[in-house]
Amino acid sequence: MSVPQTQDADTLQTDEPDWYGDRLREECGVFGIFGHDDAAAITALGMHALQHRGQEGCGIVTYDGTRFNQERRLGLVGDNFSKASVIERLRGRMAVGHNRYSTTGDVVLRNVQPLFADLDTGGFAVGHNGNLTNALTLRQELVSSGAICQSTSDTEVILHLISRSKKRRIVERFIDALLQIEGAYALVGLTNDMLIGARDPVGIRPLVLGRLGEAYVLASETCALDIVGAQFVREIDNGEVVVITAEGVESHRPFPKRPARPCIFEYIYFARPDSISGGRSVYEVRKNFGIELARESLIPADVIVPIPDSGVPAAIGYAQFSSIPYELGIVRNHYVGRTFIEPEQRIRQLGVKLKHSANVGVIRGARVVLIDDSVVRGTTSKKIVDMIRDAGAKEVHMRISSPPIKYPDFYGIDTPRTEELLAANMSVEQMREFMGADSLAFLSIDGTYRAMGFDRRDPKNPQFTDHCFTGSYPTRLVDRDGSNGYQLSLLAEVS
Numbered sequence: 001m002s003v004p005q006t007q008d009a010d011t012l013q014t015d016e017p018d019w020y021g022d023r024l025r026e027e028c029g030v031f032g033i034f035g036h037d038d039a040a041a042i043t044a045l046g047m048h049a050l051q052h053r054g055q056e057g058c059g060i061v062t063y064d065g066t067r068f069n070q071e072r073r074l075g076l077v078g079d080n081f082s083k084a085s086v087i088e089r090l091r092g093r094m095a096v097g098h099n100r101y102s103t104t105g106d107v108v109l110r111n112v113q114p115l116f117a118d119l120d121t122g123g124f125a126v127g128h129n130g131n132l133t134n135a136l137t138l139r140q141e142l143v144s145s146g147a148i149c150q151s152t153s154d155t156e157v158i159l160h161l162i163s164r165s166k167k168r169r170i171v172e173r174f175i176d177a178l179l180q181i182e183g184a185y186a187l188v189g190l191t192n193d194m195l196i197g198a199r200d201p202v203g204i205r206p207l208v209l210g211r212l213g214e215a216y217v218l219a220s221e222t223c224a225l226d227i228v229g230a231q232f233v234r235e236i237d238n239g240e241v242v243v244i245t246a247e248g249v250e251s252h253r254p255f256p257k258r259p260a261r262p263c264i265f266e267y268i269y270f271a272r273p274d275s276i277s278g279g280r281s282v283y284e285v286r287k288n289f290g291i292e293l294a295r296e297s298l299i300p301a302d303v304i305v306p307i308p309d310s311g312v313p314a315a316i317g318y319a320q321f322s323s324i325p326y327e328l329g330i331v332r333n334h335y336v337g338r339t340f341i342e343p344e345q346r347i348r349q350l351g352v353k354l355k356h357s358a359n360v361g362v363i364r365g366a367r368v369v370l371i372d373d374s375v376v377r378g379t380t381s382k383k384i385v386d387m388i389r390d391a392g393a394k395e396v397h398m399r400i401s402s403p404p405i406k407y408p409d410f411y412g413i414d415t416p417r418t419e420e421l422l423a424a425n426m427s428v429e430q431m432r433e434f435m436g437a438d439s440l441a442f443l444s445i446d447g448t449y450r451a452m453g454f455d456r457r458d459p460k461n462p463q464f465t466d467h468c469f470t471g472s473y474p475t476r477l478v479d480r481d482g483s484n485g486y487q488l489s490l491l492a493e494v495s
Contacts, residue, residue, distance in 0.1 A: 028098060028100050028101060028127070029052075029129060029220040030098055030127045030128070030129050030188045030207070031043050031047050031050060031096070031217070031224055032094075032096040032195050032197065033094065033218075034093075034216050035216065035244075039090075039094055040087045040090035040091075040095050041087050042217075044081035044082075045227050045228050046217070047060075047097045048077045050221060051076060051078075052272055053221075054099035055075075055076055057072070057074050057112035058072075058075070058081070058099050059071060060072075060090055060095055060098075060114075061116055061125035062095040063095075063190060068190075069091055070116055073112065096126075096188045096190045100112055110150060111153045114126055114190070115127075115159060117159045119162065121191075122191055122192050123192060124162060126158060126159060127187065128155040128187050129185065129186045129187075129205050130186060130204065131154065132182060132185065133183035133184075133410050133475055134182045134183065134476070135157050135181070158181065158187070161177035162174055170194075171241075175241060175252060178241070178255075179255075184475075185198070186205040186207040186220060194245045195218065195244040196241065196242070197218040197236055197242045199237065201238060202261040202465070204261065204262065204263050204465050206221060206235070207220060207235070208232065209234055210233055211231045212229060216249060218244075221277070222276045222277075223271075223272045226274070238258065239254070239255035239258065241253070259462070259463065261462075261474045262277070262464055263411065263464065264448065265468070267286065268289070268401070273313060285451060286314050288451035289313075289314045289451045290317025290318035290319075290321070290371065291317040292447035292451045293314065294317070295447070296443065298321075301366075301395070301397060302394075303327045303369070304324050304325065304326045305327060305362070305363075305370050306328075306371050306372075307330060307372040308328075308356070310372065314373060318369070318399065327362045329359045330357070330359065330387075331359055333355055357387075358387050358390070360391045365394055366394060368395065370388065370399065370437075371401060373400070373401050375404070375422055375423065376405060377420055378422035378434055381398060381435045381437075382434060395438045396437050397437060397440075398435060399442075400442045402448060402469070403443060405424075405469065406418075406424045406468070407469070410479075410480060415468060445469050449464075
């Protein structure tokens with residue numbers, strides 16, 4: 001991972017212990033509101049609820065009837081949008097906001113969204129959650145024809161396509177751009193008289209519609225509606241474009257109808273537990289993952305211990321099914337940030353203890369089952385197993401409430417390349433030896449679907465975007481399959 005060593009006005013310091021990189025990270029969260037006197041303040045609250053989806057940059061763009069106003073900052077929402085003076089500069093009754101996590105490359109202010117451009121039809125701001133699988137190809141075509149790119153974000157490609165469209169109306173131009181892109185996206189766009197939302201043709205990335213009094217809200221998750229007191233209306237359908245104006249909500253469906261394939265990792269890891277996705281409580285689904293995991297790989301033990309915080313719901317389900325006591329055998333330090341700088345090398349060697357500490361009174365002499373939601377590189381799992389053994393555990397068993405991650409993602413999840421994925425290069429037994437656990441088991445792909453109430457073998461049941469486990473990608477991977485040999489993220493610095 002490339003880590004900048006200096007900080008200036010346009011770059012965020014991201015020095016961090018290397019074990020933090022052994023987690024999945026989602027790229028972004030989006031929020032939009034139309035028709036509310038406190039549009040900017042409500043957008044900031046909604047973005048705060050979506051902070052888990054991106055912590056490196058945040059931005060808000062509003063329109064006040066005369067001009068567009070924008071504030072884009074590096075860092076967290078609460079650190080940048082809590083002051084009244086900032087919100088007061090964001091005048092207007094309509095707004096879009098964005099939280100960013102960059103999958104590769106430096107964190108620079110020019111990549112923070114929403115991105116804004118003055119088009120011949122007027123101003124247009126756009127925020128994007130996802131990743132385009134043909135963005136590099138499109139960018140090269142645009143640059144070769146004279147386009148000047150100001151960022152390294154694939155979102156800028158969308159703005160260029162809108163600008164170059166020969167269609168007359170902005171909605172038609174927006175749809176024209178969507179017809180040229182591939183991959184995963186949930187978009188919010190803002191003009192001087194409308195809020196636009198769009199979801200990719202198979203609905204990989206989430207987007208929901210809410211109502212706050214007379215105002216309409218778009219958000220990545222229902223938890224963002226809850227925090228502002230908005231009522232959930234419905235999910236935006238896969239392949240749907242919604243246009244919100246003073247007249248209400250208008251729906252467009254420009255794509256041929258296809259079965260939805262929402263990202264399965266929203267249930268496993270990314271969505272906040274209190275969100276509702278696809279009509280299902282994310283928290284209850286994660287508990288069900290633990291129940292199915294216990295059904296498939298129950299082992300005699302004295303205590304079930306979650307790896308906080310992501311392993312907690314599955315551990316509760318595992319404990320409920322097995323009747324083995326659930327205990328907080330690991331305590332997480334929530335105050336170790338991404339910018340923690342170790343004064344000496346020996347401090348780095350403390351490793352995972354900076355973030356997690358063993359609760360010795362629970363662990364000593366016990367047969368422990370550790371529950372986590374996923375394994376990426378496996379380095380954190382190894383450190384935690386070592387920590388639990390050092391705390392005096394008699395046995396340490398690792399249980400993972402998702403299948404092994406064998407394939408990289410190209411839709412906005414920060415997964416390593418194949419050679420860095422532990423499960424792509426080792427058998428389960430080899431992974432167990434690497435981690436130093438007494439036993440290791442993953443939830444099966446069939447068990448994952450059962451936990452969500454489906455039989456994966458039944459063609460009538462929904463199929464999710466589960467390519468990280470199965471290798472079944474729901475879209476073409478244009479950039480990966482081109483002459484480069486693999487997909488390059490436009491979030492990286494490119495020449």
